[in-house]
Amino acid sequence: MKFGGTSVQDASAFARVAEIVRGESENSPVVVTSAMSKVTDALIDAFDAAKKGDFESAFASLKPHFERHTKVAEELTGGAQQKSFQIELDFADKELNELFIRVTRRSLPLQMLKDAIVSYGEQLASCLLAEVLKAKNLNARQIDARRLIITDEEYGAAAPILSETEKLVQLELEPLIEAGEIPVLGGFIAASRSGETTTLGRGGSDYSAALVGAALRGREIQIWTDVTGVLTCDPRICPEARTIKTLSYEQAAELAYFGAKVLHPKTIQPAVDFGIPVRVCNSHQPSMRGTMILPKADTTPRIVKSIAHKTGITILRITSARMLGAYGFMSAIFQIFERHRTVIDVVTTSEVSVSLTLDNTDAIDAIVKDLTRLGQVKIESQQAVICIVGEGLRGTSGIAAQIFSTISDVNISLISHGASSVNMTFVVKEDQVSEVIKRLHRKFFQVS
Numbered sequence: 001m002k003f004g005g006t007s008v009q010d011a012s013a014f015a016r017v018a019e020i021v022r023g024e025s026e027n028s029p030v031v032v033t034s035a036m037s038k039v040t041d042a043l044i045d046a047f048d049a050a051k052k053g054d055f056e057s058a059f060a061s062l063k064p065h066f067e068r069h070t071k072v073a074e075e076l077t078g079g080a081q082q083k084s085f086q087i088e089l090d091f092a093d094k095e096l097n098e099l100f101i102r103v104t105r106r107s108l109p110l111q112m113l114k115d116a117i118v119s120y121g122e123q124l125a126s127c128l129l130a131e132v133l134k135a136k137n138l139n140a141r142q143i144d145a146r147r148l149i150i151t152d153e154e155y156g157a158a159a160p161i162l163s164e165t166e167k168l169v170q171l172e173l174e175p176l177i178e179a180g181e182i183p184v185l186g187g188f189i190a191a192s193r194s195g196e197t198t199t200l201g202r203g204g205s206d207y208s209a210a211l212v213g214a215a216l217r218g219r220e221i222q223i224w225t226d227v228t229g230v231l232t233c234d235p236r237i238c239p240e241a242r243t244i245k246t247l248s249y250e251q252a253a254e255l256a257y258f259g260a261k262v263l264h265p266k267t268i269q270p271a272v273d274f275g276i277p278v279r280v281c282n283s284h285q286p287s288m289r290g291t292m293i294l295p296k297a298d299t300t301p302r303i304v305k306s307i308a309h310k311t312g313i314t315i316l317r318i319t320s321a322r323m324l325g326a327y328g329f330m331s332a333i334f335q336i337f338e339r340h341r342t343v344i345d346v347v348t349t350s351e352v353s354v355s356l357t358l359d360n361t362d363a364i365d366a367i368v369k370d371l372t373r374l375g376q377v378k379i380e381s382q383q384a385v386i387c388i389v390g391e392g393l394r395g396t397s398g399i400a401a402q403i404f405s406t407i408s409d410v411n412i413s414l415i416s417h418g419a420s421s422v423n424m425t426f427v428v429k430e431d432q433v434s435e436v437i438k439r440l441h442r443k444f445f446q447v448s
């Protein structure tokens with residue numbers, strides 16, 4: 001059972017979580033929590049301030065967040081539990097102080113220090129949640145996720161070493177579960193083989209929950225958030241977006257990858273590996289059914305199930321007459337991205353050109369320099385990818401016509417269709433994305 005930041009934002013949210021966990025207490029739950037809402041952002045801002053040498057404000061900016069934790073402990077715990085959390089908070093206060101000094105002095109690699117600092121959001125939330133559950137007579141125990149999830153040393157976006165993680169999760173958690181205890185772990189945080197703190201990337205608590213659920217061959221992985229399941233599109237664009245009852249793993253993975261923030265893109269894979277259902281539900285309205293993500297989705301009369309989007313996308317177009325009839329050209333292009341550790345999202349090709357989209361452009365200057373040796377390169381920034389997901393989209397006549405006639409006045413700068421049977425992906429200018437999604441949502445989901 002994974003609870004996101006807004007599910008643990010204040011005392012009443014913590015109290016709701018305790019009741020949701022109690023409801024599953026007969027089913028041997030394991031609880032994974034994110035940091036309290038806004039805490040990860042605050043820790044990152046504090047790290048940035050310390051990096052600029054502003055140690056004082058780095059530290060001062062965290063005070064209100066520490067107070068939010070204290071307030072929850074005061075309202076929902078007492079005696080031994082409150083004391084135990086206070087000790088943890090005082091310890092975090094001291095450790096963070098030391099870490100900020102190290103940042104200003106650059107006494108360790110900055111990325112390593114950043115993960116160590118950011119991890120306090122989940123460390124504190126998991127400790128607090130365990131104490132709240134205990135105070136409510138649930139047999140909870142905080143477990144440091146860094147003892148269970150082992151990763152490489154890619155700070156900020158570390159990749160788990162699956163076999164080791166699986167063994168440790170089983171070794172540590174199974175005896176507790178058998179003894180009727182409820183382990184409570186911080187999501188998002190992990191450790192390298194040498195014991196340094198790492199993190200799994202923003203929004204990574206979902207992934208932590210999936211890794212633990214898969215290692216334990218859980219009956220279900222539950223993602224508790226602030227909306228009722230995966231919706232027909234981002235509710236921040238269309239407030240009328242509706243809950244999708246079931247999705248297949250493949251559909252959910254496409255949506256998550258192309259921007260449906262409700263699920264971290266890596267969440268689905270561990271579930272796929274062992275055929276574990278993923279349920280997405282609303283901690284603010286626990287009785288609502290939410291979305292079930294299963295190996296195969298139910299067939300529904302609607303072909304289009306959901307629309308995801310991702311902004312801040314850059315298109316690179318590489319054109320070269322040398323590509324004509326040449327083999328090895330694609331490979332040469334892709335090797336450049338591999339060398340600069342940059343992920344490509346969408347690719348399209350013609351006889352003499354390749355267009356592709358990037359989300360992360362940290363290494364773009366170096367990439368363009370290398371690509372220029374292969375051909376002419378053009379960059380188009382401020383683009384957005386829109387991904388339409390549905391069962392059998394590739395094999396359904398007329399779908400492309402329906403999509404593009406709805407937005408016939410909008411310039412589409414790239415289209416990818418047919419690679420997967422469940423999605424159609426295209427790129428528009430970022431400032432048009434909201435209008436495009438509204439129109440498509442109206443077209444495919446309006447009840448007339």
Ligand code: ADP
Pocket residue numbers: 003004005006007034203224225226227229230231232233234235236259260261262263306307308
């Ligand atoms: P948590 O803190 O629980 O992990 P997130 O903020 O990471 O929550 O994800 C939930 C948010 O994802 C929702 O509040 C919603 O604004 C956003 N979202 C974007 N696309 C979708 C979608 N298709 N379905 C549901 N939520 C979506």
Ligand code: ASP
Pocket residue numbers: 004005034035040041121187188201202203204205206
């Ligand atoms: N707290 C982390 C973040 O804000 C991880 C998560 O919420 O899943 O990115």
Ligand code: MG
Pocket residue numbers: 004203206261262263264
């Ligand atoms: Mg999230």
